[in-house]
Amino acid sequence: MTEVSSGRALTGVEDRVLDAVLECSQRWGYERMTIDDVVDRSGVSRATIYRLFPGGREVLFEALRVRELDRFFAELRAEVESADTLDDIVVRAVVGATRALRDDEHLAAMLAAEPGEMLSQLTVDGVPRIIRMATASLTPLVANHLGPARSRALIDVLARLTISYFLAPSPLVDLGDEASARPFLAPMLREFSPPSTATN
Amino acid sequence: MTEVSSGRALTGVEDRVLDAVLECSQRWGYERMTIDDVVDRSGVSRATIYRLFPGGREVLFEALRVRELDRFFAELRAEVESADTLDDIVVRAVVGATRALRDDEHLAAMLAAEPGEMLSQLTVDGVPRIIRMATASLTPLVANHLGPARSRALIDVLARLTISYFLAPSPLVDLGDEASARPFLAPMLREFSPPSTATN
DNA sequence: TGACGGTGAGACGTCGGGCGTCTTAGTGTC
DNA sequence: GACACTAAGACGCCCGACGTCTCACCGTCA
Numbered sequence: 001m002t003e004v005s006s007g008r009a010l011t012g013v014e015d016r017v018l019d020a021v022l023e024c025s026q027r028w029g030y031e032r033m034t035i036d037d038v039v040d041r042s043g044v045s046r047a048t049i050y051r052l053f054p055g056g057r058e059v060l061f062e063a064l065r066v067r068e069l070d071r072f073f074a075e076l077r078a079e080v081e082s083a084d085t086l087d088d089i090v091v092r093a094v095v096g097a098t099r100a101l102r103d104d105e106h107l108a109a110m111l112a113a114e115p116g117e118m119l120s121q122l123t124v125d126g127v128p129r130i131i132r133m134a135t136a137s138l139t140p141l142v143a144n145h146l147g148p149a150r151s152r153a154l155i156d157v158l159a160r161l162t163i164s165y166f167l168a169p170s171p172l173v174d175l176g177d178e179a180s181a182r183p184f185l186a187p188m189l190r191e192f193s194p195p196s197t198a199t200n
Numbered sequence: 201m202t203e204v205s206s207g208r209a210l211t212g213v214e215d216r217v218l219d220a221v222l223e224c225s226q227r228w229g230y231e232r233m234t235i236d237d238v239v240d241r242s243g244v245s246r247a248t249i250y251r252l253f254p255g256g257r258e259v260l261f262e263a264l265r266v267r268e269l270d271r272f273f274a275e276l277r278a279e280v281e282s283a284d285t286l287d288d289i290v291v292r293a294v295v296g297a298t299r300a301l302r303d304d305e306h307l308a309a310m311l312a313a314e315p316g317e318m319l320s321q322l323t324v325d326g327v328p329r330i331i332r333m334a335t336a337s338l339t340p341l342v343a344n345h346l347g348p349a350r351s352r353a354l355i356d357v358l359a360r361l362t363i364s365y366f367l368a369p370s371p372l373v374d375l376g377d378e379a380s381a382r383p384f385l386a387p388m389l390r391e392f393s394p395p396s397t398a399t400n
Numbered sequence: 401t402g403a404c405g406g407t408g409a410g411a412c413g414t415c416g417g418g419c420g421t422c423t424t425a426g427t428g429t430c
Numbered sequence: 431g432a433c434a435c436t437a438a439g440a441c442g443c444c445c446g447a448c449g450t451c452t453c454a455c456c457g458t459c460a
Contacts, residue, residue: 013436027313032232034418045437047422056420113227213407234447245408247451256449 014052016042018064026109030061030117065121069130072100073137080138086145090154090189091182093138094162098176101166122163134159146192154192158185214252216242218264226309230261230317265321269330272300273337280338286345290354290389291382293338294362298376301366322363334359346392354392358385 020042024033035057039046053059079096083089101107110118120126135155142151165175174180220242224233235257239246253259279296283289301307310318320326335355342351365375374380 028232029228032228035420036418043437045439046420047438048436050420051436235449236447245410246449247409248407250449251406 013044013048014063015067017044017049017052017060018067020044021060021064022068022106025061025064026106029114030110031114035060065126069133072097073133076100077137077141080141083141086142086193087182087186087189089138089141089145090158090185091178094158094175094185095178095181097162098166098181101162102176119167122167127160127163130163131156131159146194150192150194154189157188157192213244213248214263215267217244217249217252217260218267220244221260221264222268222306225261225264226306229314230310231314235260265326265329269333272297273333276300277337277341280341283341286342286393287382287386287389289338289341289345290358290385291378294358294375294385295378295381297362298366298381301362302376319367322367327360327363330363331356331359346394350392350394354389357388357392 017038020038021033024037024041028034028037035046035049038044038049038060042049049060050056053063076093076096080089080092083092107118122130135152138155139148139151142154145151146154162175165173173184175184217238220238221233224237224241228234228237235246235249238244238249238260242249244252249260250256253263276293276296280289280292283292307318322330335352338355339348339351342354345351346354362375365373373384375384
């Protein structure tokens with residue numbers, strides 16, 4: 001299996017710290033969370049936290065976002081991997097991602113509690129990284145059918161649409177429902193397919 | 201109707217402020233709640249808050265506790281008022297109070313989030329006031345049957361038991377269930393009744 | 401119209417506490 | 431015994447929340 005990740009694997013201690021950051025930020029909110037909260041919750045000392053994540057708070061949050069995105073796309077890729085046709089790959093990826101977003105309790109809590117911070121991570125600040133990781137994770141599967149350039153363009157669009165329909169659902173289509181998503185995605189797929197090859 | 205209250209009635213502005221304190225303390229916790237949170241939430245300016253509640257944070261929390269206790273016992277008394285026999289008065293009061301405690305979402309949230317502060321208000325720090333208010337609220341009803349001295353002693357015990365069984369439920373009795381509470385309270389009631397009078 | 405009480409907006413100095421760094425001691429491993 | 435890793439906590443810094451204050455504004459009433 002191809003390892004798609006943004007960096008080296010985390011040690012057990014690092015994971016414990018990030019788990020604590022996740023829990024504390026969920027409970028207290030980003031600004032109100034304290035490093036000492038993380039110390040208490042994780043059982044990892046202050047000095048160790050600053051040695052593992054030099055730079056403080058922001059580095060800690062950044063590392064957490066990276067880890068969560070890694071996990072998100074690892075799971076998504078595992079779901080999609082067994083699909084054969086381009087159509088299935090795309091539908092599974094979009095539907096799977098949408099459902100994963102909807103089922104993410106931490107995401108929901110953060111969106112409710114601190115919409116500013118969270119929306120920023122799903123739009124202006126976060127989208128470039130999300131697309132980068134979506135591309136890294138899914139291009140290997142899609143490129144077999146479309147080639148690398150078209151794959152990247154398609155994934156870029158799909159990622160943006162998935163986020164948009166998650167944040168602002170439309171009565172016209174439900175990207176969490178395969179029966180609804182498939183016909184919605186089909187024309188888009190044709191658009192991205194090379195003119196010389198039949199797509200279905 | 202007899203007005204049982206710890207002070208003068210609150211103005212609309214004061215109530216708006218305390219509502220904001222309630223919501224903010226529930227959302228952020230007691231220590232992490234900020235006066236500016238209350239300003240934003242209530243729409244009442246900083247200057248006005250300090251003029252209405254001179255002394256700051258602690259006065260604000262204290263006023264909130266007083267208001268909530270006032271409301272609690274006002275509702276409880278309304279529930280009990282129509283009872284005739286001493287037995288019914290006591291059972292209704294205990295069962296009603298227990299249920300009200302169990303249904304109080306804010307209380308539950310605070311107990312989960314900051315057990316230290318909340319437990320303190322239900323035990324060491326708060327019990328004297330609770331008993332004082334329970335006495336003021338219920339003595340007029342009970343005294344017809346037991347006289348003032350016995351009434352106060354009975355209410356004191358009942359308040360303590362209600363709190364204890366709420367905080368630490370027993371498999372032996374459910375004070376939120378009338379059928380279970382009545383036989384549990386009956387012997388205690390006999391104990392407090394004057395020897396010269398028949399109690400049932 | 402002018403006086404006046406109530407309020408919003410915000411500046412101000414103070415002070416606590418959270419921040420990030422550092423040192424020390426303890427523990428386990430080779 | 432050398433070394434890596436960590437917990438515990440002291441340290442100074444500095445931001446931000448606190449409580450106070452002033453001023454302007456608005457509605458009411460004489």
